[in-house]
Amino acid sequence: MTEPILSVHNICKSFGALKASNDVSLDLREGEIHALIGPNGAGKSTLIQQIAGGLRPDSGTIRFNGADITRESTVARARRGLGRTFQISSLAMDMSVLQNAMLGALGRRGDALRFFTPVMKDSALLDVAHDALAQVGLEDFAAARTAELSHGQRRQLEVAVALTLSPRAFLMDEPMAGLGTEGSHRLMGFLDTLRQRAPILLVEHDMDAVFSLADRISVLVYGEVIATGAGPEIRVDPLVRSAYLGEEAEA
Amino acid sequence: MRAETILNAALLAMLVAVALWAWTADEPFIITLVTKVAIFAIAGIGLNLALGLGGLVSLGHAAFFGIGGYAMGILASHAQSYTPLMEWPLLVEGTKSMPVIWLVAILAGALTALVIGALSLRTTGVYFIMITLAFGQMFYYFAISWPAYGGEDGLPIYVRNGFPGLNTLDPIQYFALCFAVMCAVLLLVARIAASPFGLALSGARQNPQRVQAVGLVPYRLFLVAFTISGAITALSGALYADLNRFVSPTMFSWQTSGEIMIFVILGGVGRLFGPVAGAALFIALEHVLGGLSEFWHIYLGALLLVVVLFARGGLIGLVAGREVAHD
Structure with a gap:
């Protein structure tokens, strides 16, 4: 084994x-x-x-x-x-749902020290983020503010962020x-x-x-x-x- | 167009309009006031990067403001007395050229912020506030007790430094220069806020645990933000010293740190144009209320209380509403 x-x-x-x-x-x-x-x-x-x-x-x-x-x-x-989801939802509440997923994708790629390219237009990161949101069924809420999600949706988003890390x-x-x-x-x-x-x-x-x-x-x-x-x-x-x-x- | 975008454009237009009106009406004092707004706004934009985007409540940004001021003062004083800054191991002479002075101010501010940040960012919350305050005060007392550059009396510079192609002694031209620098800094910070770094920094402010779980180190993000923030505030210090043609330890005082923070809070923490609105309001109040009463700070304090209690988004938030999550 x-x-x-x-x-x-x-x-x-x-x-x-x-x-x-x-x-x-x-x-x-x-x-x-x-x-x-x-x-x-x-x-x-x-x-x-x-x-x-x-x-x-x-x-x-x-x-x-x-x-x-x-x-x-x-x-x-x-x-x-090691992808982790937390017992109490641990998300950036003032960000959009998509931005939270983007944060995960960015962490996965590991190049957060770039200052001049617009992150929300980075198609590689966007693909990963949208894909993760689609998998947990949150794609319709991508533009919503995270603080406005229901408790259950926040749990789904936790999982989606973990997914972006593959x-x-x-x-x-x-x-x-x-x-x-x-x-x-x-x-x-x-x-x-x-x-x-x-x-x-x-x-x-x-x-x-x-x-x-x-x-x-x-x-x-x-x-x-x-x-x-x-x-x-x-x-x-x-x-x-x-x-x-x-x-x-x-x- | 979003309400905030319109408001931002209106703010810029208003500054230019007031300056142009004062120019045609031959009111150089008003031009100086508007120039002050642009310079203070730059200091605030610097702090806002650390405070608004990074959540770092620094009460020591006077250190960077003062370093920018003294970078100008030291370089210009050597140039006007024709004495080199140092002769060995290599000859360094003073300069009256603004671009060089700005570069030195930015580098010195960044380096100082890197050191202060590396030590201060090991703490959080009220301890971070206190330790940045302590660093600011260290610079203040150092400047007071350092006789080479005027000590407590400060250091006058007789002629404003030069910028290629401009007559900087002409108030409207110096305003135009400061206004252009402010716009450039706004553009830079807007890009940073929308960059991968901006997203990661904003995440680290809202939830450091989340940022760690995706494999990013909050400390590093905060330190980079604090360094850029210090560099921007130092640049504004150099401009301010040139406006007054005078540098003094007051630039390092904790009241200065407080005032920079007031620009940010009045205008709107974390809003790109917040410090512009805040600095404009501050200078307007100082001018109007200061004319009515010597104790105009009482009214400023009351206004600050109202903003903190009822209008957390500051002036920008009041007019443009809550920030929307944008992609």
């Missing part, structure tokens, strides 16, 4: 006495959606931040695309092809949050096809989405991965049931 595109190896991260990541290992293989689930406070966001580069682990390594990226900055990881892997932090049934279904259909282009590490609370989409699921509880496996295995795993799924059923 080939090396996984992303592998997290024995990551530990503590905040004082709190072990937010306790010897966490997981990997992401080509063509898969790997879902990361766990109750609130389980350390999902901490783990995602360590993978994306916002936090540095106390110990352990992170390899991406054949290279050790444990000590690299967020920017360096993005340049290696990443080697996606890191998606709760892309369905607040989308509503219809929006969720649309995005699910889209992610389902996206995994063929680049694998997705998906943090998600929507259990229907997770179980219908994910090839594999890792369950994080109190900073530890208590189980990793395909959906049906996870469903019947006694540890998971008592720690997590059971709580959901009671609630």
Whole structure:
């Protein structure tokens, strides 16, 4: 088997006495959606931040695309092809939808230090941006101001910006949050096809989405991965049931 | 045409009209006032690149304004006393040529802004404001205590520097020159704002996290913007010193930084012509209210409060409405 595109190896991260990541290992293989689930406070966001580069682990390594990226900055990881969407939409709100996508295309090309050519007439960048918007179904809103988009549309735009980077892997932090049934279904259909282009590490609370989409699921509880496996295995795993799924059923 | 475009054109036309009227009416003082507007507008356009596009609240732009002023003062004073600036390792003489002085001012301003920016941009928010203020004050006290070029008394230059083909001592000709420089700077900043760099900088202002996630480094973008901003403000300092034929440490004072910021805020933060409108309004108020009362700053303060509280887009925003997302 080939090396996984992303592998997290024995990551530990503590905040004082709190072990937010306790010897966490997981990997992401080509063509898969790997879902990361766990109750609130389980350390999902901490783990995602360590993978994306916002936090540095106390110990352990992170390899991406054949290279050790444990000590690299967020920017360096993005340049290696780690496409990220944020839990809380992180967009330039005063820009148009198209401009946000252009920003991604520009980042991908990496030549932001050009001062005299009009960027919004750069056909290479425009093609990438329009293409990404079309893929998520936002092409009709290209001229709209980002702040005027609905919550769901902002999530779609997050994904579109990640797409402009043509990443080697996606890191998606709760892309369905607040989308509503219809929006969720649309995005699910889209992610389902996206995994063929680049694998997705998906943090998600929507259990229907997770179980219908994910090839594999890792369950994080109190900073530890208590189980990793395909959906049906996870469903019947006694540890998971008592720690997590059971709580959901009671609630 | 967009309302803002019409307003911008009207602003330029108004400046020219007032200058021409004053010329025909033989009112050189009014021409000087309009020239001042053009020069202050350039300083504001410089700051607006950092403040409006980059979100960098610099309270130290007097440093660059003053450096431009002293670049003119030092070069011209050596030229008028026929003493070389330095003789070893190579002979550098003073000059009375504006293009050379401008170039020196721009380079000195850019270099200073690069150094100040490299250190200041490690901080954000109120710390950035304080550290830029501190740098400005360092230059102020240095200029006061440096006797070679007048110290506290400042440095007079007897004859205005020359520009090929123009009689710069003629007020209307010097106005035309400053106005042309202002238009060139406006054009330059408009291009920068619409460039890939402008998009990335604007993104970094609105959401640094987003810019990092697409693989760009906000610090680098901010530093480049701050450097260009400093260079433009230094150019305006050189023009201002030439207008007065006098340089003094006051150009470095924090009140000067504040005034440059007032031009931007009055006119409209982040609007291309904001500083032009702001500087025009400032000079008009100074002239009209200053004639009524010595304490005209009270009215300026009240106006500033009204703008900050009720008209965030400044004068331009008030007339032309909110900025549209344009492609």
